[in-house]
Each structure stands twice: as structure tokens, then as C-alpha cells.
Amino acid sequence: MHSPQWDRKAQKAYHPAEDDSVTAECYRLYAPKLFAYLCVRVQSAIDAEDMLFEVFLVVLEHEQRLEGMHRDEQRAWLWTIARNKLIDYHRRSGRRRMIPLESLAEMIDDEATPDEVALLHEEYRHLRAHLKQLPALQQEVLELRFTGGLPCAEIAIVLHKQEGAIRTMISRALNTLRSRFDQ
Amino acid sequence: MADHQSEHFMPDKIDAQIDASPGQEHTAPHLDSLDLQVIHMLQRHYAPVDDYSQPLERVWNRLAQHHASLRLSQDEEAGHKVLQLNSAAQAQASNPMNQVARNSRSYSTLSSRLRLVAALVCIALLIGSTFAVYHFTRPGQGSDGGHATPPHHPTPTNQPTVATDQLYVVVNYTIYRYDATTHRPLWSFSMAIPNHAENIGPRGQVAGDVLYTLGTDSDGYYSYALNTSNGSLRWRFKVHYQSSDLNLLGNQIVSNGRVYLSEVSAFDGYSVVMALDASKGTRLWQHRYDGTGIMNLAHPVDDSAGIYLQAASSTTLYGTTFTGTGNTVTTTLYAINASDGSLLWKKKVSTNGSMPDEIGGLVMDGVLCFSAGLHLYGFDAATGEAKWSVPLDGEAYDRFSALQGVVYVATVHEQVRSDYSVYESSGSLYAVRAQDGKQLWRYHAQEGVFSPLAQNNTVFVSVSRQDGTTPQGIVALDVTSGVLQWTRPEPAGPVAGIAPQVAAGKNYLYVNNSDGQIQVLQVSDGKSAGAFPVPAPANGALDVVTVLTVIP
Numbered sequence: 001m002h003s004p005q006w007d008r009k010a011q012k013a014y015h016p017a018e019d020d021s022v023t024a025e026c027y028r029l030y031a032p033k034l035f036a037y038l039c040v041r042v043q044s045a046i047d048a049e050d051m052l053f054e055v056f057l058v059v060l061e062h063e064q065r066l067e068g069m070h071r072d073e074q075r076a077w078l079w080t081i082a083r084n085k086l087i088d089y090h091r092r093s094g095r096r097r098m099i100p101l102e103s104l105a106e107m108i109d110d111e112a113t114p115d116e117v118a119l120l121h122e123e124y125r126h127l128r129a130h131l132k133q134l135p136a137l138q139q140e141v142l143e144l145r146f147t148g149g150l151p152c153a154e155i156a157i158v159l160h161k162q163e164g165a166i167r168t169m170i171s172r173a174l175n176t177l178r179s180r181f182d183q
Numbered sequence: 184m185a186d187h188q189s190e191h192f193m194p195d196k197i198d199a200q201i202d203a204s205p206g207q208e209h210t211a212p213h214l215d216s217l218d219l220q221v222i223h224m225l226q227r228h229y230a231p232v233d234d235y236s237q238p239l240e241r242v243w244n245r246l247a248q249h250h251a252s253l254r255l256s257q258d259e260e261a262g263h264k265v266l267q268l269n270s271a272a273q274a275q276a277s278n279p280m281n282q283v284a285r286n287s288r289s290y291s292t293l294s295s296r297l298r299l300v301a302a303l304v305c306i307a308l309l310i311g312s313t314f315a316v317y318h319f320t321r322p323g324q325g326s327d328g329g330h331a332t333p334p335h336h337p338t339p340t341n342q343p344t345v346a347t348d349q350l351y352v353v354v355n356y357t358i359y360r361y362d363a364t365t366h367r368p369l370w371s372f373s374m375a376i377p378n379h380a381e382n383i384g385p386r387g388q389v390a391g392d393v394l395y396t397l398g399t400d401s402d403g404y405y406s407y408a409l410n411t412s413n414g415s416l417r418w419r420f421k422v423h424y425q426s427s428d429l430n431l432l433g434n435q436i437v438s439n440g441r442v443y444l445s446e447v448s449a450f451d452g453y454s455v456v457m458a459l460d461a462s463k464g465t466r467l468w469q470h471r472y473d474g475t476g477i478m479n480l481a482h483p484v485d486d487s488a489g490i491y492l493q494a495a496s497s498t499t500l501y502g503t504t505f506t507g508t509g510n511t512v513t514t515t516l517y518a519i520n521a522s523d524g525s526l527l528w529k530k531k532v533s534t535n536g537s538m539p540d541e542i543g544g545l546v547m548d549g550v551l552c553f554s555a556g557l558h559l560y561g562f563d564a565a566t567g568e569a570k571w572s573v574p575l576d577g578e579a580y581d582r583f584s585a586l587q588g589v590v591y592v593a594t595v596h597e598q599v600r601s602d603y604s605v606y607e608s609s610g611s612l613y614a615v616r617a618q619d620g621k622q623l624w625r626y627h628a629q630e631g632v633f634s635p636l637a638q639n640n641t642v643f644v645s646v647s648r649q650d651g652t653t654p655q656g657i658v659a660l661d662v663t664s665g666v667l668q669w670t671r672p673e674p675a676g677p678v679a680g681i682a683p684q685v686a687a688g689k690n691y692l693y694v695n696n697s698d699g700q701i702q703v704l705q706v707s708d709g710k711s712a713g714a715f716p717v718p719a720p721a722n723g724a725l726d727v728v729t730v731l732t733v734i735p
Binding site for chain 2: 045048049053131136164170174
């Protein structure tokens with residue numbers, strides 16, 4: 001489902017020890033991905049931490065509600081909260097800087113040869129350039145899909161769109177990227 | 184264009200196509216090697232780049248601490264459900280990793296508090312000039328709607344005009360008026376807290392015998408007008424904030440007998456600007472502006488959707504938008520007819536790709552001044568033509584102060600340590616002549632510079648690093664030369680996470696604090712003149728003592 005790198009990182013993430021509360025379970029399941037999602041959307045890692053904290057404060061307040069939810073519902077609910085927090089953060093902070101795509105380091109195999117690394121860098125440079133040219137909503141949908149791992153149905157909930165529209169949007173974005181790499 | 188590409192990725196199968204595990208791609212329909220390459224590149228591109236175990240641990244420990252403090256208060260309430268979070272922070276105190284985590288958590292809290300304070304405090308020092316601000320650039324006009332007639336100033340000033348200081352403080356959603364002479368509360372006005380309340384950072388303004396501020400009630404957020412004599416409600420007006428598609432953008436502006444508000448429908452790309460009658464709270468006009476930017480998280484600049492109100496004169500309300508994407512980002516200046524909300528003109532202006540700051544600008548000597556990124560800009564208030572720009576060494580966090588044609592702007596330059604903590608490595612106070620943008624002088628500090636306040640012959644600032652690595656202090660500078668008059672450490676010592684905010688009365692400075700104290704300094708030499716307590720913020724709450732305004 002995710003790249004090996006992601007799985008490796010996720011396994012290293014901190015696990016709230018032996019806590020069987022809904023909050024702890026949600027934290028174990030979703031906090032790493034939420035944090036990754038937030039990290040690329042705010043100015044600094046410290047802001048992402050603050051925002052993750054705020055998201056889980058809401059979780060604490062709504063434990064009972066979350067208990068009655070299926071996993072997919074929980075995930076959509078959490079990302080909706082996170083996204084609202086992000087929107088508010090950017091709306092109110094007056095500091096709208098974000099980490100530019102260029103500053104996101106890519107995961108490149110440590111054992112890759114210099115030529116391979118150079119090739120990967122070139123490919124990712126193109127990828128970033130192509131991503132930038134996508135409509136804003138397509139970019140956001142891709143981010144939710146790949147950073148958050150949300151399936152189309154959940155992205156639709158987060159963005160208040162029809163699932164079909166999200167499916168179309170992602171397909172269109174991927175086909176666009178594919179065609180650009182095919183050239 | 185995308186319209187002509189072949190359909191390798193199909194809407195009805197897209198989840199399965201993306202989720203095809205490495206080695207099992209054949210199970211995902213219609214994927215060739217290039218399809219897989221695209222998916223893998225995206226997966227790698229969006230994959231986390233760091234080991235998140237430490238930040239995740241820090242956040243979890245913060246939650247545990249928060250929960251522990253919550254339990255303390257909730258234990259008193261029988262039958263209240265107690266959550267089962269592991270409070271790992273205490274138990275693991277000796278663990279070096281947790282020590283790091285605790286420190287970082289602590290800074291995170293500080294960071295939160297700083298932002299909170301920066302957002303909400305910004306002590307609105309409207310000394311005397313509450314009148315001046317209220318009647319900013321209002322030559323020749325008399326009293327309005329029963330409000331006191333302001334003293335006439337050729338230029339807006341922060342000159343104190345009366346003798347008895349009135350101090351308005353907000354703590355935990357309650358507004359207090361203190362008699363600064365006796366240090367006793369004269370009245371209080373409590374506001375209920377809505378669910379998931381977020382402090383919207385009120386600034387107080389007093390005009391005549393009315394205190395204007397944003398506030399809350401259990402069902403949402405309001406613009407309040409309180410009688411200064413007894414704290415009774417004069418009127419209130421419900422604003423949209425996290426309650427509908429519309430959201431209040433920035434703070435309100437009180438000027439010339441009107442209260443101006445801007446609400447934005449960020450997803451639909453329009454703003455609603457309105458004016459209330461400051462004496463009655465009734466809506467005088469409301470105008471919708473389309474095309475003010477559509478918020479979308481994928482594009483940073485689109486986050487700033489909406490008209491942000493910068494300043495108002497007697498005839499014109501000024502706002503800015505920051506819209507577009509990529510290389511086409513645009514700052515647009517709006518001039519709105521203050522009497523009916525119609526658009527007088529709008530003009531695209533250059534702010535070097537930076538969004539106008541939301542601290543609010545001002546109009547002085549026919550020039551609209553506001554900051555954006557690392558510049559202070561001046562625009563012809565009548566036409567929107569750019570007149571000048573002044574480079575700054577950091578970003579402006581606090582509202583400007585102004586005195587006799589000069590704008591005082593405090594800046595903060597931040598740096599990031601290897602542990603991701605952010606600190607204020609330096610800052611400055613700039614004195615810039617509004618008319619021509621000439622920098623008259625600059626005071627530089629090895630800390631962030633906050634809360635500028637120009638009064639009489641002196642301009643006061645606080646200097647601070649929020650992590651407490653340098654002492655916090657109050658600095659007084661000669662208003663014309665920038666020469667240091669005196670400097671004093673913050674009387675109560677460093678207050679973690681809070682930049683001292685300076686409010687000035689006639690003879691005293693009032694410095695807010697997080698421990699339920701208002702420190703009092705002599706304006707003349709900065710010596711302590713004591714302190715007086717105000718109700719302390721709730722235990723564990725992020726609220727701080729917020730001085731809404733002081734009226735000398």
C-alpha cells in the first residue's frame with residue numbers, strides 16, 4: 001500500500017505504551033501519517049507538532065464518538081479535523097509560508113550509485129515541476145491520497161465532494177503526470 | 184493537455200491501481216511500467232523524510248500532561264469520565280530521550296503561547312489615540328452619534344490626553360476594567376465560551392464611552408460594544424467564525440463611527456465586508472466582493488483568500504488580497520467607500536511575492552502603510568500608487584505604532600536550531616517617515632522586538648526570546664533619534680513563552696504577565712512602581728492576561 005520507506009519509518013514511530021484507549025489507538029494508527037501530512041503544510045516541524053497536538057485534543061474530547069466509528073470513518077474524521085486546523089492555521093497565522101516542494105528531500109536508496117542518484121534527482125525535479133502545474137485541488141487530493149493514505153471515499157468526506165469526483169480527479173492527475181513523463 | 188492523454192488510470196479502479204503492492208502489480212488492472220513508475224515516484228515523493236518517533240513522542244507526552252491536568256480538575260466532578268491515557272511523562276523523567284522530549288514539548292507549548300499571544304494580545308495601545316484612531320484622518324468632522332468629540336490632531340498620534348488611566352484586561356474570556364490608580368477592578372464582563380473555542384485575538388478600542396472588542400458567547404463569536412462606565416452591554420453583533428462557510432478574517436476596525444468587519448467564504452472565493460453603526464451595532468451596509476481568492480491547501484498563496492482589512496480613513500476602508508498560484512501571485516489593494524461599501528478602486532501592487540501581514544496597517548499623511556514579508560510599504564491612499572518600500576530585517580509581528588507622521592515597526596528575525604526549535608535571533612525597531620518612506624533610525628537587538636508603542640518623546644518596545652535564553656526587557660528610546668533612554672529587565676523576570684506587551688498610561692507603563700500580574704513601570708525611567716494582581720488564567724490553559732487597551 002505504501003512505499004517500503006514509509007513502512008520502515010512508521011514502525012519506528014513512538015507507540016503510546018499499552019494504552020487501550022481510543023485516543024491511543026488512533027494515535028498509533030494515524031499520528032505518523034497525520035504528522036507527515038501536517039509537516040509539509042506548515043512552516044516548521046514544531047508547528048506540525050502543535051497542530052497534531054491540537055488534533056488529538058479534539059480526539060480526546062470526542063472519544064465516545066470515535067469509539068462508535070469504523071476505521072475508515074475515524075480516518076476521514078481525523079483528516080477533516082486536521083485539514084480544518086490547517087486552514088485555520090494559514091488563515092489566521094498571517095504567516096502563510098509553507099515548505100516549498102523543492103525543499104522536500106526525497107528518499108533515495110543509500111546504496112544507489114552516483115549516476116542513479118543523479119537520475120533520481122532529475123526525475124524528481126521533473127515530478128515536482130509537473131505537480132506544480134496540476135490544478136490546486138488535484139495537488140491536494142494527491143497529497144491526501146499519498147501522504148495520508150486515504151482512499152477516494154475518505155478524501156471525498158474530507159473535501160466535501162462526491163467520491164466519483166475524487167476518483168476522476170486522481171485519475172486525471174495521474175494520467176496527466178504519466179503523459180508528461182511519456183513525452 | 185490532460186484531455187488528450189490515454190486513460191491508463193481509471194476512476195473506478197484508481198484505489199486498487201494506487202494500492203498495488205510492489206511485486207503484485209499484475210493484480211492491479213491496466214498498469215504498465217510507466218504507470219507503476221509514476222505511482223512509485225509519487226509514493227516516494229510524499230513519503231515522510233524523517234524519523235518521526237521523537238516528535239510523536241513529544242506530542243503524546245503533551246497529551247498525557249494535558250490529560251493529567253484535565254483530570255485534576257475533573258476529579259472534583261463526580262461521575263466524570265476519566266480517560267485512559269498513559270501519563271508517560273512523569274514516569275519516564277529519568278529517560279534522556281524523554282528529557283529531550285520534555286524540553287521540546289515545553290518549547291512547543293511556548294511556541295503555542297507565543298503564537299497565541301502574538302495573535303491575541305498585541306496590546307492595543309490606543310492611548311488617547313483611541314480617539315485618534317477612531318477618528319483617524321477625519322479632519323473637520325464633529326462628533327458622531329453621541330460619541331465624544333476627539334481632540335483634533337493634525338496627524339494621528341498616540342498622545343495621552345487625559346489624566347486617569349483606564350486599564351482593560353481580558354483573562355479567561357472575562358473583560359475587566361481596572362482603575363489603574365487604585366489597582367482595583369471597577370467591573371467585569373464575562374463571556375461564555377463556545378465549544379472548541381479559539382481565542383480570536385481581540386484588540387480593544389475605546390471610543391467615547393464605549394469599549395469595542397471581539398468576544399465570544401456559548402453559541403459563537405461576537406463583536407461587542409460595552410459601556411466603559413459600568414461594563415454593561417451596549418450592543419453585540421454575531422460574526423461568522425468557524426460556524427459556517429463564512430469566516431471572520433482578521434480583527435475588526437473601529438473608525439469614524441463605524442465598526443468594519445470582513446468575512447470570507449474561502450472555498451467559494453468571495454468576501455463580505457460590512458460596516459456597523461458603532462453607536463447602535465446595526466448594519467449600515469454590507470457588500471460582497473467576488474474573486475477574492477479560493478482557498479486550497481495545495482497552493483500556499485490561496486490560503487490567504489479573502490479581503491483582509493488593513494486600515495480605514497474617514498472616507499475609505501482599505502483591504503488587501505493575496506491571490507494566485509506559482510509565479511502569478513498577486514497582491515491587490517482594495518479601496519472601499521466607507522459610507523456605502525462600494526468599491527472605489529482596486530489596484531494590483533507589488534509586495535515582492537509576499538502576502539500582506541495580518542497585523543493591520545495604517546493611513547497617515549495620505550499614505551497607506553502595511554508590511555508584507557520583509558518590507559514595509561507605503562501606497563498613495565488616494566490612488567494606490569506605490570510610493571516607497573523599506574526593507575526590514577525580520578517580520579513584523581505586532582501592530583505598528585505611529586506618532587507625528589512616523590511609523591514605528593518592530594521586527595523579529597527567527598532562526599531554527601538543529602532540534603527544530605525556533606528562536607528569535609534578532610530584531611529591530613524601525614522609525615519610518617510615512618510621507619516619503621525615509622528611515623529615520625533603527626534600533627537593533629539580539630532578540631525579537633515586540634509591541635512598539637510611541638508616546639510623547641519616547642517609543643517603548645519589549646525585547647525577548649521566547650525560549651528564555653536571553654533576559655526579556657522593556658526598552659525606551661528617544662522618539663526622534665532612537666537613542667536609548669533606559670532599559671529594564673522585565674520586572675517579574677523572564678516569563679516563558681510570552682513576549683512582554685507594553686501598554687502605556689500617562690505616567691506608567693503596564694506590562695502584562697502570565698502569572699496573574701500586571702507590572703507597573705514609571706514611564707520616565709522604567710523603574711518599577713509595583714504590580715497588581717488580576718485573575719490568573721485557568722490552570723493549564725493557554726490563556727494569558729491580555730491587556731485590551733489603556734486609556735490615559
